[in-house]
Amino acid sequence: MVYVQATGARFHLVELGPSCGGPVVMLHGLFTGSAASWYFTAAPAIARTRPVRLIDWRGHGLSECTPTGYDSATMVADLNELTCDLPPFAIAGHSYGAVVAVWFALAHPGRVTRLALVEPPFSPAPDRAVDLIRVPTRCTRMLLERTSVLHDLAAEPPITESELGRLTGLPVLSVTGTRSPFRATAQLIGRALPGARQHLLGGGHDLHISAKARLTPLLREFLAATPPGEDVG
Amino acid sequence: MDMGAVVDNDVLDEVVRMLVDVIGEDFLLDVEVGRGTTFNEDLAMESIEFVALAERLQQVYQGRVDFAAFVAGLDLDEIMTMRVGDLVAHIESRLTASAA
Numbered sequence: 448m449v450y451v452q453a454t455g456a457r458f459h460l461v462e463l464g465p466s467c468g469g470p471v472v473m474l475h476g477l478f479t480g481s482a483a484s485w486y487f488t489a490a491p492a493i494a495r496t497r498p499v500r501l502i503d504w505r506g507h508g509l510s511e512c513t514p515t516g517y518d519s520a521t522m523v524a525d526l527n528e529l530t531c532d533l534p535p536f537a538i539a540g541h542s543y544g545a546v547v548a549v550w551f552a553l554a555h556p557g558r559v560t561r562l563a564l565v566e567p568p569f570s571p572a573p574d575r576a577v578d579l580i581r582v583p584t585r586c587t588r589m590l591l592e593r594t595s596v597l598h599d600l601a602a603e604p605p606i607t608e609s610e611l612g613r614l615t616g617l618p619v620l621s622v623t624g625t626r627s628p629f630r631a632t633a634q635l636i637g638r639a640l641p642g643a644r645q646h647l648l649g650g651g652h653d654l655h656i657s658a659k660a661r662l663t664p665l666l667r668e669f670l671a672a673t674p675p676g677e678d679v680g
Numbered sequence: 681m682d683m684g685a686v687v688d689n690d691v692l693d694e695v696v697r698m699l700v701d702v703i704g705e706d707f708l709l710d711v712e713v714g715r716g717t718t719f720n721e722d723l724a725m726e727s728i729e730f731v732a733l734a735e736r737l738q739q740v741y742q743g744r745v746d747f748a749a750f751v752a753g754l755d756l757d758e759i760m761t762m763r764v765g766d767l768v769a770h771i772e773s774r775l776t777a778s779a780a
Contacts, residue, residue, distance in 0.1 A: 448735045461731060585726065
């Protein structure tokens, strides 16, 4: 069990795989997500050849549930502290994990080698983010009832085409589900980053679960160690 | 003496001790954990608690049991319906293999 005190909260991390090789940090989405989101899907396959770190965001999994701090700026700071011991690393982020991944790559360009975005919600969201929650967990109920998470999400600035364009040169993979509520994000990424690899897989917002068999090899291949800056058009 | 049965119970007892750590004794008061107990339905374990159990397995059995590799070979339905006995059998097979 790995617990780290950082940015005013106690975080739970899961380390998988060997100690050598280019590291991969995998970020889950909000509410029903946790380190388990990747642990039971793509992470073990990726960890066969490289170290993988799974993070429980604050208020999720086994990390501390703080009353505030669910805005992307705070979560970028969380990620920065929780990875400060790593050399430059690749990131795979699902949903809001992809949002934090993009803001992190923009704020710390030298630290990210590759960016895999799974169901990135950069386009206008459904009216209520909580509508995406099908099976509420104990953690979800606590988040909704005792924290600022919904307020923080509502106040979150959108990721624009111009901001995404600043990632040019960074290998980016984006994977969207055929039944995703965020299908328009694929067009946004296509315009901003024409060199990005994009895939459309059968499934909804929980693509890491519903399309595990197809998504896992895609991520594994993309996240394999490759010199930063390689053209992945 | 049936040595196989002794080893089985050792592993089962260890797994039950880990379950007490992970989900708390209070949650286990009304459940007698045996090989047929399901993690999801009988113990109402959430997925992150399963990860916590896996981390304890790693601490106790070190490299001899790789739970992440074990679940990587299963589909999600199999993971959701897994019984305590399935996990115990996996641990035993890995311990036997590493002792050989």
